[in-house]
Amino acid sequence: MSRKLTVIPEQCSGCKICELVCSIRQFGVNNPKKAAIRVIVVYPHPVLRMPIVCSQCKRSTCEEVCPVGALRRDNGVVQLDKDVCISCFKCIEACPFGAIYAHEDCEFPIKCDMCGGDPECVKKCPKGALRLIPEAALGEVRRLNNVLSYTQMKEIEFYEKGEKKVIQYAEIGKEEL
Missing domain, CATH: 3.30.70.20 (Alpha-Beta Plaits)
Structure with a gap:
């Protein structure tokens, strides 16, 4: 990729x-x-x-x-x-x-x-x-940052493979993508 x-x-x-x-x-x-x-x-x-x-x-x-x-x-x-x-x-x-x-x-x-x-x-x-960053993920980082800054959120929760995960706002965009 x-x-x-x-x-x-x-x-x-x-x-x-x-x-x-x-x-x-x-x-x-x-x-x-x-x-x-x-x-x-x-x-x-x-x-x-x-x-x-x-x-x-x-x-x-x-x-x-x-x-x-x-x-x-x-x-x-x-x-x-x-x-x-x-x-x-x-x-x-x-x-x-x-x-x-x-x-x-x-x-x-x-x-x-x-x-x-x-x-x-x-x-x-x-x-x-x-x-x-993989080209396919370029817009995703910007979208997440925009949503989080708009809502004043400091973290985002999501489920991956049935497991609850939490990403701190400062961590979005790191190599996990």
Whole structure:
């Protein structure tokens, strides 16, 4: 089953460890501006911390606008072929999420490649704000969180195989899916 890198912004502390591990894996340097993930912080009330990373869209505009076909899907992940890329940066402009980046030291766009299917950012996120979730379960987490926040519930009870189970609100979306 295909798994998708998912962001749960409510759990992000803004530590930016994901940016550090990504830049180290991608470029071998401790430079968050060279990461394929960026944590933005918005200061309305409440403060929102939101990791921005490639969504690996099924119909990706970055792939469509590339004039030389340097962006190609491989096992569900849109990959940048640096041997083909002409550094026009049209993919950066086309991404509706702003998840492809440029850096003055880098000849090519910086884009998440999912670390070959085992993303470092997911492994190192101390709060579990970044997760690999089966694509079929993506909407379920959002629906449960919306219902629980709307009703002010702190937990949900359900029966599985005849056994009563209780999930705390903070636990929804973890790897049990």
